[in-house]
Amino acid sequence: MYGYSGKILHVDLTNRKTHVERKPEEWYKIYIGGVSMASRLCWENIEVGCDPLSPGNPICIANGMFAGTPVPVGGKYGIASKSPLTGFIGDSLSSSWFSVALKRAGWDAIVVHGASNDWVYVFIDDDRVEFRDASHLVGRSAYETEEAIREELNDDQVRSAVIGPAGEKLVRMASVTNDSRQAGRTGHGAVWGSKKLKAISVRGTHGVRVADPEMLLKLCYDITQTAQGPYTQKYRILGTMANVLNLNRLGILPTRNYQQGVFEYAELISGEYLHEHYHVKTIACAQCPIACEQMSRVKDGPYAGAMTGIDYEPLYAVASNCGVGDLRAGIKTVDICDRGGMDAMSTGVTISWAMETFERGIFKKEDFKCSKYPDGFEPYFGNADAVVTLAEMIRDREGIGDLLAEGSKRASARVDAEKGTETWKWAMHIKGLECPGYDARGLKTFALGLAVGTRGACHNRTAAYDPDIQGEVDRFSVDETRGRLAKDTEEYAAVYDTLPLCKFIRRCFTGKADRAGAWPSIAKLINATTGWDFDYDAVDLIGERAHTIKKAFNIREGWTRADDHLPWRWMHEPMKEGASAGHVVTEEELEYMKDLYYEAKGWTKDGLIPKEKLIALGMDDVAEEIGV
Amino acid sequence: MPTSTSKYRYVANDPTKCVGCQFCEYICSYTKTGEFNTYRSRIRTVRAEEILITSITCRTCEDAPCVIACPRDALSQDPVTGIIHVDASRCDGCAWCVEACDFGAISINPETKLAEICDQCEDLEDGPQCVKWCPKEALSLTTPDQRAQRARRKLAVEEVIGPR
Structure with a gap:
C-alpha cells in the first residue's frame, strides 16, 4: 500500500x-x-x-x-x-x-x-x-x-x-x-x-513514498501556485477574522450570549482592525501553501505581551459574545485558552452564560471570589477583565471556574437544580457542545445542520450556512429543499475532514468549490498517492460513510430524535435588531426540517439507520449492531 | 553572528515572507532521495520563536571551514560556484564538517554515512527546486552583496515614499 x-x-x-x-x-x-x-x-x-x-x-x-x-x-x-x-x-x-x-x-x-x-x-x-x-x-x-x-x-x-x-x-x-x-x-x-x-x-525518520510521485508533484505544484491567487486571498490577508464585519452586516454576529446579532463595537474587533494594530506575522501549518494563522500581539495595556494566532471562531466567543469590544482582551483570553489547552469557543460561550446569569441577578458578585479578586467581581457584559479572569479560573478550576469548567449544559443544570431557576434557557449549546459564531435564527438551513450535527453545535461539520449566506435559498424561511441541503453540505464537509484536507483549499482546484469543481481533482490526488482507482462517486462516498459511522456511534450510545435540538433562545426569542431582526426557528420549522433531513439521508422517521443502508455502504458489522 | 562574506550565490530566506510550511524540505528530500523526508533535506527550516521562522542551507563561504576541517580531503569547493562537493570515496561520515559549519547546514546521512550539503541542484536545468516551489517567494538564489543592494533599495524607497 x-x-x-x-x-x-x-x-x-x-x-x-x-x-x-x-x-x-x-x-x-x-x-x-x-x-x-x-x-x-x-x-x-x-x-x-x-x-x-x-x-x-x-x-x-x-x-x-x-x-x-x-x-x-x-x-x-x-x-x-x-x-x-x-x-x-x-x-x-x-x-x-x-x-x-x-x-x-x-x-x-x-x-x-x-x-x-x-x-x-x-x-x-x-x-x-x-x-x-x-x-x-x-x-x-x-x-x-x-x-x-x-x-x-x-x-x-x-x-x-x-x-x-x-x-x-x-x-x-x-x-x-x-x-x-x-x-x-x-x-x-x-x-x-x-x-x-x-x-x-x-x-519519524523514514521517508514517505507515493504511488506516482511525478504525477503527484505536478498536481501539487499547480495547486500550490493557484493557492497564491484570489481564491485564498481572504485567508492569506485577514484570515477567518474577515468574518466579523460580514456577519455583523448579516445581523448574525453573536453578541452578549446570543441576545443580539449586531455588535456596536464590531469595527474594533474586526479582522481589519486586528491586521492594522496587532498582527505581527502570518504562519502556516505543515505543508500548507496558504498560511492563514494571523499571529497577533498585544503591545500595550494590562495584557501587553499576550500573543497567539487569532481566528474568528475563538475571537467572537470571547469578544462580541461577551460584549467586549477590545481586541487586546480578546487576544489575551484566546492566549490563555491556547496555552492552558482549552477550546476558546466553548470557554467564551460558557462565560457569556455566566455573565447573563449574573446580569439577571442569579449570580452575585460574591460568587466570583478568586485569588485575584478576593471580594469577587461583577462580570457584566463588556467587563473585559472579567472574561480574562474567568478564562483563568476555568483553566484552574478556581472558585466558580470549577462549575464553568463543566460547560454550559452541566453548569446550567446544576444551578437550576440548586436554585430552581431556568438558566438553561440561555445556555447556548447543542447536545452539550457550545454554539459557533453564527446566529442560526438568521440562517435556517444552518439551524438544521447544527441541530442534527453528530458532535453538537459545530460549524465545521456542516457547511449549511453556505446556501443561506450565498443566497441560494431564503435564509429566513424553510422549504422542502433544506433536508437535502443539510445532508449534502455535511457530507461535503466530511470528505475534507476524512482525507483530511483543510477546506480553505476548496476553490484552488478549478476555481469552483462545489463537488463538480473539487472531487475530480481530489480523486487524482488520491490515485497518485495510493495507486487506487477513485473517481467522483468514490470521493463522494467518503463523506457519507464518515458521517454514517459517527451517527451509528451516537445511536449505540443512546441517541434519540429529541437530541437533535436547538438552544431554547433560538426557538423562542426573536432577534431584536439588524438584518435578521424578528426571526426565530420555531418548533414546527425544526421538526419539519428534521423529517426532510432524515428522509434525504435514507433513515427512518425516528432518525435510525436501516440495515440495508448500512450494508450498501460496506458497514455490515455496524448493520448487525444498530441497523433497523 | 557568523558571516560568510561570500562572493558566491546561496539559497537565502527572507524571514518576513517565510511562513514555515516546509515545502522546501519536502521537495529537497524528494529531489535527492526519491522520498519525502525532512530529516533528509539539505535545507532546514528553523522556527526559533513562535513568529521567527527562516531556513538555513549551505552559505557557500569563501575559504569554507568545512573544507578546511575535513581530515580526509573529501570536501572541495567549486571555484566558480562555491558549491561544496563531497567525494563519496573519501568521506567516512566523521562529522568534523558538521561541527565546523557555523550555520548548521551540513548533516550526515544515517544510512550512507556521507556528509550531505546543498548543491543548489546544479545538475538541474531549472535550478534549486526549493526556490522553484517556495509558495511565498521567500527563497532566492542570491549573494550577500545582492541582498545588501536590495536592502538598500528597499530602505531608500521606504524613506522617501514610506513603508509598503
Missing part, C-alpha cells in the same frame, strides 16, 4: 503494553483516515455506554494518506473519543507536524486504551514505544510542554500532541494541542487528563 503503512498502534496505559493491528486494504478504502477512521476506531474499541472520563473510553488518532507528502494542506490528523461534553462522538481535527511525524514513524493510527496511575507521556520513536514519566511536565502550558519534550529527547524534529493545565484538571472543554495548533472542540484534553496522559510524542 502507498499512502498507508497498514499498521495501527494500540497503546495500553493500564498495563503499559502495546500491540500492532493490521487492517485489510478494503477497510482503508472505506474509512480512509481523519475523522472517519478515528471514529471507526472509537466504534471498535470503546466500552459501549462508558463514562467519557473512564478508562473504557479510548483515544483514537487517525492520520491521512496525504500527511508527509507535498499535497497542499494535507498535514492533518483526526482524533476521536466519546466526548465529555456531549456523551456522543467527539471528533476533532488538528494540523501540522505531529501528523507528518506519525506518518514517517510508520503508523496510520494510534489507539490509546485504559488509564495510567501516574502522569505519563508516550514516546513513539519510529517503531519503538516508550512510556516516560511526565510528572515534571504537570502544570506546564501546552507550548512549554512541547518544547520541554523536544529538549528532553534532544531532537528538534520530535513532534508532540499534548494537553495543558486545563486537560490535567479535567476541564470538559479542554483541547489537545500540537505544534501550536489545537484539536479544539468536544473536550479531548479532559479524556487525556482522565488517563493521566500528558503527551504523545513522535519521532
